[in-house]
Amino acid sequence: MTASIPLPLLLRRIEYQDEAAFSEFHGVTSPLLKAFLTRMLKDAWNCEEVMQDVYLYVWQNAAAYSPVRGTPLTWLYTLGRSRALDSWRKNKRSSANVEFDDYISGNAAFVVRGEIADVWSHDRIRESVALLPPARKQILDLAFAEGYTHSEIAAATGLPLGTIKTWIRSALGQIKGMMLPGQPGQGIKSLPFAA
Incomplete structure (x- = not known):
């Protein structure tokens, strides 16, 4: 799916809690982010959890995106990677309890x-x-x-x-x-x- 509006403009609209812009942004980017996170986490449950965290962050902090630092997809992948690593560390820590x-x-x-x-x-x-x-x-x-x-x-x-x-x-x-x-x-x- 291709965005009818460029992703940076969708993010600007999301800053003002535009649900239609968020829905379009999510529809365009979620398959890409899911593929990226699935390769990292190899676990559908964790992948969905991380995606939810990422998109919640986007909804609440769209203003944090800066075009100077990269494309919206780069920003999204960075958010996803960071949260995926946090999830992996959390799961690693809880599985450190060995009999x-x-x-x-x-x-x-x-x-x-x-x-x-x-x-x-x-x-x-x-x-x-x-x-x-x-x-x-x-x-x-x-x-x-x-x-x-x-x-x-x-x-x-x-x-x-x-x-x-x-x-x-x-x-x-x-x-x-x-x-x-x-x-x-x-x-x-x-x-x-x-x-």
């Missing part, structure tokens, strides 16, 4: 945030985590219960990123060792980083 036993075994089954309490309720995991130094417990809680990325944990704790990664890896290794048949916590005191 410890699956993570340790290498299955890395993802769970929703509400189910993380079930993970911590596993007796052997709780016993194993209880034997970790307090700093390691805090780091694991931020990573798995709160869904923080390694960088966010480093910023929150003031520790170097490399230290965070090492502590998480070593704590998971300790838990894995304690999860093996035998007494939980057996041998943890012999590890040099168990302080």
